[in-house]
Amino acid sequence: MELTLFIIVGAVAVASAVLMLISQRAVHSALFLVVNFACIAFFFLMLSAAFLAMVQIVVYAGAIMVLFLFVIMLLGSERLYPEQHPRFPWMVPAAIALALIFLLAVSLAVIQGEIDLSGREVAQPYVRVVNALDQLDAVDMYLDGERIADDLAYGEASEFGAWARGRYDLALFGPDADPAVDAPLATTKVDLNRGEALSFTAVGTRGDARLVVAEEDLSETDRSDVLRVTVVNGIRSVEMIDVVRGSGSSEGAVLIDNLAYGAASEPALIRGGTADLSVFSDGIRRDRLVTFADRALTPEQGQLWVFTTRAQSDNSFEDVFLSLESNALPSFGSPASIGLALFARYALPMEMVALVLLVAMIGTLILTKDMLVVRRPVRRRLANPPAEPQAPAAPETASRTSLEG
Amino acid sequence: MENFFNLVPLIVVLPAIGLLINLFAGKYLGEKGVSIVAVGASASAFFVSVLLWIALVDTGYKAAVVDMPLLDGWIRIPSAGVDFPWQFRVDTLSVTMMLVVTGVGSLIHIYSIGYMHGDQRFPRFFVYLNLFLVFMLTLVSGNNYLMMFVGWEGVGLCSYLLIGFWFDKPKGEGWKNSEAARKAFIANRIGDFGVIIAMLLTFWTFGTLDYYKPHEEPIHAVAHAAEAEEPVFAPEVETEAEAEAALAPVSPLGVFNQAHLWLEEGGHRVDFGLFTMSLKGTLTVITLLFLLGATGKSAQIPLFVWLPDAMAGPTPVSALIHAATMVTAGVYMMVRSNVLFHAADVTSFVVTIIGATTALMAGFIAMGQWDIKKVLAYSTVSQLGFMVAAVGVGAYSAAMFHLVTHAFFKALLFLGAGSVIHGVEHGHHHALEHSHGTHHDAEPFDAQDMRNMGGLSRRMPITYWTYLFGTLALAGIIPFAGFWSKDEILLDSLKLGTEQGRLDGYIGFALLLVAAAFTAFYMSRQLAMVFWGKPRSEAANQASESGLPMTIPLMALAVLSAIGGFLNIPDGFPLLGSLFGVHELTSWLEHSVVYAHAGSFNLLMATIAVVVALGAMYVGRLIYNDRVLLAVRRDPLETDPRTSRAFALANAKLYWDEFYFKYIIWPFRDAAYWLAEKLDWAFWHDFVHERIIYGSFRRATDLLSGPIDRGIIDRAFNDVGVGIRAAAARLRTVQTGFVRTYALGVLFGAVLVMFIILFPVIRELLGM
Amino acid sequence: MEAPEVATELYVLLSAILFILGTLGVLLRRNAILVFMSIELMLNAANLALAAFARQWGNLDGQLLIFFVMTIAAAEVAIGLALIVAIFRSKKSINIDELHLFKN
Structure with missing residues (x-):
């Protein structure tokens, strides 16, 4: 289906290009070019570049082509009179020969696989840091010596950041620690694979810290009444926990089953709404540790749940439930993703392009002012004229005189 | 009175001060001031000399050695053992010379005041005279050969300067004067060469140039010492320091004592590196080289030719330098080196022959001269020959005696001649003023030509009488000074022949006797032509006596010429010996001249000499009688066919100059020309430099610049440029x-x- | 992300064809406006290839580059057309064969 469409639209595109090329009237050429632009826009859609397709239609087929047509009409030069003596008669065969060679070379490259099309590369891994570490107000996190979280307060999560694939050493430090000198509170090795979204969650205490790597799914949910949760167990006092919807002992759906201390669950889809959440120990759901009442479960959202404890001033422990939002990443080629990239990674180039546009604007204004245009072209003399004034007229001079005559 | 010895530097310093004053302030002092300064310097030097004489007599004739203040170590290379101090030696010999030089010099200074009156370079003349005194006294007072040589060269310089004093006379005269100066200088240079080599050999042989070290006394020959007055010569009690110094290992002895000791030891050989030579042989070489120097300075064969020409200088110069003092330097040197000359038999023979031959030859030439000063010049050469011959026969005291007396009467004669010339020139001017154009400047008048004189005895009586004294002294008429000294020389040479059977004694005696006859003859000829008879020219007729500054020295010298001989009355001469003492000069000199010995008196000998002299004078007066001179106005000997050839020979100075020109100077110039033109210019410059070095370099550079630089390197870059330009022209069409x-x-x-x-x-x- | 049905090679080929057509337009047409249009065609062909590769690698950078190309192209067209207007005013022609100010 797609291939058929591609062939049809591609044929239209080529045909319109050829027609643009050969039509004698400039207006016709412009119109054929509009058709060609439309075809390109269609291809952009097929290549999951919806935003660019829109821009193509609006900017190219719209604004630019209008500009072209306007100039053609303004100058009344839609048609050139054919010349008796084409200036470069050898240009046509030369250009066509070069064009054929070019096509041949491209074909060769494509056929020979010289263009690397092997990869089906998707998004890079994304990582973030969550601080659920007791007894420390803030933590630093280093990935192979590079800091990914700085003074992260308790109960907070950093933003997801794209990271290169590979195997890394993850190290947890207290605030104001020097990674080159001080010993880390905890270390672990992590593999970053493509498409992953990892939350490095620090749990435990200062003396017995533990790093939990929770893999999340950031894609959008198919249904609008569900949300996706990933659970991390940070309660040290028990071996395993179960997380159950509701406050009762046996009734209610079990959301997470047998989650060991220091482990993270698989992402799970749950229904949205308001609910009580109870945590049981030991996997037999007899020993309820704590119940968090009336929690709002917002659908169409990803959430990371961290259950942990926190030491109080009277040496008792308080159970803590951290619910951290993990927003879905925008889809490929969407206006949102392009906008995000533009305003984040490509901010500076965009500023420069904006500057270029401004210069173009001013330049256009200056160029079209009368004052500049009426200036006579200055005949320049070479500082050192060629030393053959009496030589017979060069061929190009002859052709020029014949042209002007 | 020993302190007087310390005054000896003054005899050099005083004339030096005088000359410096005249040099820098002479322009402003005027003739009078200059005269006072110069004569004062000279006279004070004479005074110092007298003081030295007194001191020497007072200390028992013991020689004193005094260092020149400040300059005593003027050449000192300790590492090489070279030490030539500027030391003055005050002994009888040097004091004799000092007295002669300063005494006669002072008289001539006074004379010069009158003679040089009106000369535009009056101060300069006295600067030169004082400079001469400085050097002459340096020569005679030094304690080593090097100091002597400094003076030797210095007096040569003064001689050159004074001979050419009138270098700017018009009509080519000045040119002749400067040529004469150059001739003197060059001839002396040849002699100086000998002295330098001799000094080097002496230094090589003895390791020093000192005559005697300060602590030494001359060692006298054994036989001699026995008859000498022992207590007088005995050195005073040696101090310990002197004894140590005597034992010092490095050249503890001066040249003469060392030579004496080595000769007594015998068998000493001198190592010259490549070969060794016996001490006697070495001394022969050294003395022969010294003799070469003496022939230059004292105008002996073969280098005497400069002295007659040197008469171009002012007459006082002729008197002082070229008669009385400088020319005797050679004699002084040989007398000073009497130890060496005594040891070298061969040299003694050569010296005798050269001296006697010179005496004879110069006397012969003097007979054929017309120039009043030329006659005296050749006479000087002749008398110097006497002295040199005396040295040759070992009569050192006789040589010195003759040197002193000759200084008196030859200075007198020259000054008298100067007075005559002065007078005749005055007469000439006078005559010109009165004749109103009958005499033109175009007609040259030679005031020195004896043929233009005659009858001057009446016009210039003082000059005549003094001149007569000088003539008698020179001719050797008893009792004038020349008689005693000449007689002693003749007798000593004859004694050498008779007592030691030496051939040179006989030869010397024979030649010198003839020369003495010649002397008497040419002096009577001169008297006849100059003073006797009637004036043969208007100038002579109107000549006038010179002023007091000139006549006073004449009279003083006349007295000295008359009585100077009494200095050394020989043993056995009646009456006078007891009056003036016997052998005064000889015994005086014996203290410094080891081989000086007293001459005896032989009545026969003296009679022969006086008779020969008187006879020669009579013959001269006969030939040059007034009638003949007035009649022919030419020389009677010239006109007489029997003597005309000999006279021509004498008149032409025996063709010495021509001989030198033909066989030495022209060949030398030819050789020099050949070397310059052929070897240096044609071969060295044209061929080696021009052709080979320059030419090949030129060819190489031509090759480099032509084919290589322009052909390859330049061409390459040019072609690259042209190519790029052509390529650009083509490539431009692309644009x-x-x-x-x-x-x-x-x-x-x-x-x-x-x-x-x-x-x-x-x-x-x-x-x- | 569903697997693409149309191979990237085809897009590249199509892009090449359109690009070379644009090139021919630049080389062979003498009307300055048409030359400009051809340039736009070439840019679009390049954009197409960029989009294809961006999808291939799942990388958004390619699409961002397209965005920038479009922006610059808009600026270029504005300036270029202004130039053409200016040239037309002075030379009364937009035949690029009559424009050779670089050489007298």
């Missing part, structure tokens, strides 16, 4: 200015890049 062609170029480039990228693929595809 059409049309955007479409540029676009095609870009496309072509893009395709090319693509091909480069795809090159591995294409190669794989084609199976390469």
Whole structure:
């Protein structure tokens, strides 16, 4: 289906290009070019570049082509009179020969696989840091010596950041620690694979810290009444926990089953709404540790749940439930993703392009002012004229005189 | 009175001060001031000399050695053992010379005041005279050969300066004067060469140039010492320091004592590196070289030719330098070196022959001269020959005696001649003033030509009488000074022949006797031509006596010429010996001249000498009688066919100059010309430099610059330039200015890049 | 992300064809406006290839580059057309073969 469409639209595109090329009237050429632009826009859609397709239609087929047509009409030069003596008669065969060679070379490259099309590369891994570490107000996190979280307060999560694939050493430090000198509170090795979204969650205490790597799914949910949760167990006092919807002992759906201390669950889809959440120990759901009442479960959202404890001033422990939002990443080629990239990674180039546009604007204004245009072209003399004034007229001079005559 | 010895530097310093004053302030002092300064310097030096004499007598004739203050170590190279101090030696010999030099010099200074009156370079003349005194006294007072040589060269310089004093006289006279000066200088240079070599040999042989070290006394020959007055010579009690110094290992002895000791030991050989030579042989060589120096300075064969020409200088100069003092330097040197000369028999023989021959030859030439000063000049040469012959026969005290007396009477004669010339010139001017044009300047008048004189005895009586004294002294008429000294020389040479059977004694005696006869003859000829008879020219007729400054020295010298001989009355001469003492000069000199010995008196000998002299004078007066002179106005000997050839020979100075010119100077000049023109210019410059070095370099550079530089290197760069230009001209057509062609170029480039990228693929595809 | 049905090679080929057509337009047409249009065609062909590769690698950078190309192209067209207007005013022609100010 797609291939058929591609062939049809591609044929239209080529045909319109050829027609643009050969039509004698400039207006016709412009119109054929509009058709060609439309075809390109269609291809952009097929290549999951919806935003660019829109821009193509609006900017190219719209604004630019209008500009072209306007100039053609303004100058009344839609048609050139054919010349008796084409200036470069050898240009046509030369250009066509070069064009054929070019096509041949491209074909060769494509056929020979010289263009690397092997990869089906998707998004890079994304990582973030969550601080659920007791007894420390803030933590630093280093990935192979590079800091990914700085003074992260308790109960907070950093933003997801794209990271290169590979195997890394993850190290947890207290605030104001020097990674080159001080010993880390905890270390672990992590593999970053493509498409992953990892939350490095620090749990435990200062003396017995533990790093939990929770893999999340950031894609959008198919249904609008569900949300996706990933659970991390940070309660040290028990071996395993179960997380159950509701406050009762046996009734209610079990959301997470047998989650060991220091482990993270698989992402799970749950229904949205308001609910009580109870945590049981030991996997037999007899020993309820704590119940968090009336929690709002917002659908169409990803959430990371961290259950942990926190030491109080009277040496008792308080159970803590951290619910951290993990927003879905925008889809490929969407206006949102392009906008995000533009305003984040490509901010500076965009500023420069904006500057270029401004210069173009001013330049256009200056160029079209009368004052500049009426200036006579200055005949320049070479500082050192060629030393053959009496030589017979060069061929190009002859052709020029014949042209002007 | 020993302190007087310390005054000896003054005899050099005082004339030096005088000359410096006249040099820098002479222009402003005027003739009177200059005269006072110069004569004062000279006279004070004479005074110092007298003081030294007194001191020497007072201390028992013991020689004293005094260092020149400040300059005593003027050449000192301790590492090489070279030490030439500027030391003055005050002994009887040097004091004798000092007295003669300063005494006669002072008289001549006074004389010069009158003679040089009105000369535009009056101060300069006295500067030169004082300079001469400085050097002459340095010569005689030094304690080593090097100091003597400094003076030796210095008096040569003064001689040169004074001979050419009138270098700017008109009509070529000045040119002749300067030529004479150069001739003197060059002839002396040849002699100086001998002295330098002799000094080097002496230093090599003895390791020192000192005559005697300060602590030494001359060692006298054994036989001699026995008859000498022992207590007088005995050295005073040696201090310990002197005894130590006597034992010092490095050249503890001066030249003479060392030579004496070695000769007594015998068998000493001198090592010259490549060969060794016996001490006697070495001394012979040394003394022969010293003799060469003496022939230059004292005008002996073969280097005497400069002295007659030196009469071009002012007459006082002739008197002082070229008669009384400087020319005796050679004699002084040989007397000073009497130890060496005594040891060298061969040299003694040569010295005798040279001296006697010179005496005879110069006397002969003097007979044929018309110039009043030339006669005296040759006479001087002749008398110097007497002295040299005396040295040759070992009569050192006789040589010194003759030196002193000769200084008196020859100075007197020259000054008298100067007075005559002065007077005749005055007469000439006088005559010109009165004749109103009968005498033109075009007709040259020679005031020195004796043929223009005659009858001056009446016009210039003082000059005449003093001149007569000088003539008698020179001719050797008893009792004038020349008689005693000449007689002693003749007797000593004859004694050498009779007592030691030496041939040179006989030869010397024979030649000198003839020369003495010649002397008497040419002096009577001169008297006859100058003073006797009637004036033969208007100038002579109107000549006038010179002023007091000139006549006072004449009279003083006349007295000295008359009584100077009493200095050394020989043993056995009646009456006078007891009056003036016997052998005064000899015994005086014995203290410093080891081999001085007293001459005896032989009545027969003296009679022969006086008779020969009187006879020669009589013959001269006979030939040159007034009648003949007035009649022919030519020389009677010239006109007489029997003697005309001999006279011509004498008149032409025996063709010495011609001989030198023909066989030495012209060949030398030819050789020099050949060396300069052929060897240096043609071969060295034209061939070696021009052809080989320059030419080959030129060819090489031509090759480098032509084919290589221009042909290859330049051409390469030019061709590159031309090529680039041509390529650019072609390439410029690519730059059409049309955007479409540029676009095609870009496309072509893009395709090319693509091909480069795809090159591995294409190669794989084609199976390469 | 569903697997694409149309191979990237085809897009590349199509892009190449359109690009070379644009090139021919630049080389062979003498009307300055048409030359400009051809340039736009070439840019679009390049954009197409960029989009294809962006999808291929799942990388958004390619699409961002397209965005920038479009922006610059808009600026270029504005300036270029202004130039053409200016040239037409002075030379009364937009035949690029008559424009050779670089060479007298």
